[in-house]
Amino acid sequence: MSNEVWVVADLKLDGSIRKVTFEALSEARRKLVGKIGGNLCGVLLGSGVSNLAPELGKYGAEKVYVVDNELLKDSNPDGYTKALADLIKKYEPYIVIAGNTNLAEDYLPRVAGRVQAGLTMDSIDLDLTDDNRLKIQRYSHSSKVISTQEFLDHKPMMTTVRPNSFKPEEDQKDPEIVNESVDFNSEDIWTNVVEIKAKKSDLPPLTEADRVVSGGRGLGSEENFKYIYELAEAFDAAPGATRAAVDAGYCPYDMQVGQTGKAVSPNLYVAVAISGAIQHFSGMGSSKVIVAINKDPDAPIFKKCDYGICGDLFELLPPLTDEVKKLLQD
Ligand SMILES: Cc1cc2nc3c(=O)[nH]c(=O)nc-3n(C[C@H](O)[C@H](O)[C@H](O)COP(=O)(O)OP(=O)(O)OC[C@H]3O[C@@H](n4cnc5c(N)ncnc54)[C@H](O)[C@@H]3O)c2cc1C
Known part of the structure; x- marks a missing residue:
């Protein structure tokens, strides 16, 4: 040994x-x-x-x-x-x-x-x-x-x-x-990768991203998810989502964070219109800093975040995105 x-x-x-x-x-x-x-x-x-x-x-x-x-x-x-x-x-x-x-x-x-x-x-x-x-x-x-x-x-x-x-x-x-050489025989390999198709994306991979901006059911539609993508881009962050948002068809499953999605541990996690269900928290609870944006002051996420902003995402996100752009990219 x-x-x-x-x-x-x-x-x-x-x-x-x-x-x-x-x-x-x-x-x-x-x-x-x-x-x-x-x-x-x-x-x-x-x-x-x-x-x-x-x-x-x-x-x-x-x-x-x-x-x-x-x-x-x-x-x-x-x-x-x-x-x-x-x-x-x-x-x-x-x-x-x-x-x-x-x-x-x-x-x-x-x-x-x-x-x-x-x-x-x-x-x-x-x-x-x-x-x-x-x-x-x-x-x-x-x-x-x-x-x-x-x-x-x-x-x-x-x-x-x-x-x-x-x-x-x-x-x-x-x-x-x-x-080292390994002697493979016919009983060692049981499956064969036939094809790998890379998805085209300039975004950082969710599980390794230093920052993640996620959206929940409160976004209300696939079109409105543009607010999440824009803020994520401004932060140079990966976009994520809750299961409720994925199930509603607002974004693809590979963005889902949580118990039945991906586990992430970024330095910054921004949760927009996400209530803070335990199944979501299990995938992002180890994030170093959690910022929550929610219009409901009693949303459970406010008990689990480091910074909370209570308000309507549609009013808050456009100016926030502009400010982040100015701060980080100018
Ligand atoms: C076995 C199992 C596995 C699961 N796995 C996962 C998982 O992997 N990931 C996951 O995320 N969930 C998972 N879930 C689902 C989970 O329980 C919750 O239902 C889900 O996380 C809720 O998503 P949400 O916060 O987007 O939606 P909601 O709970 O509906 O919350 C929406 C929030 O948006 C806010 N809001 C609405 N409009 C606005 C606005 N204009 N501005 C600001 N805020 C607004 C509301 O106040 C509310 O707090 C699982 C459930 C089960 C049973």
């Missing part, structure tokens, strides 16, 4: 590394590696990914394990499962971390099953117990509570981390590259 802490890189559609990987590397270095006297390592899985290793070194990876294989193209979860499980069995790391992305939610539980490891998802804090077992915090019960969970003394200890929970911090290293 080694003392290595692994961070598995999450890749975007364009093949670049997601910010959450740098956040995880930085927090693992600050909180875990020194205390257990171990090494910080990156893991790169994919097709044509070898050239990305130096980027992990920029955030402190001293070693990078690379599995570069055509079968891992398009983030095939079957391939990722086999590749990571084989690497773990061979090198026996102490801790394995990945970003809490859709892909990780798909393949990491399968890896944990194969290597018989404990796994917690969506951590917002990483730490160690006095005897150096991984201890994490995560939201539970619709974000009403923060749960602290520690691993038993059984390695590896595996977790995913929520994007935007930790500060990325450079720590330049020249990592040793360990190229």
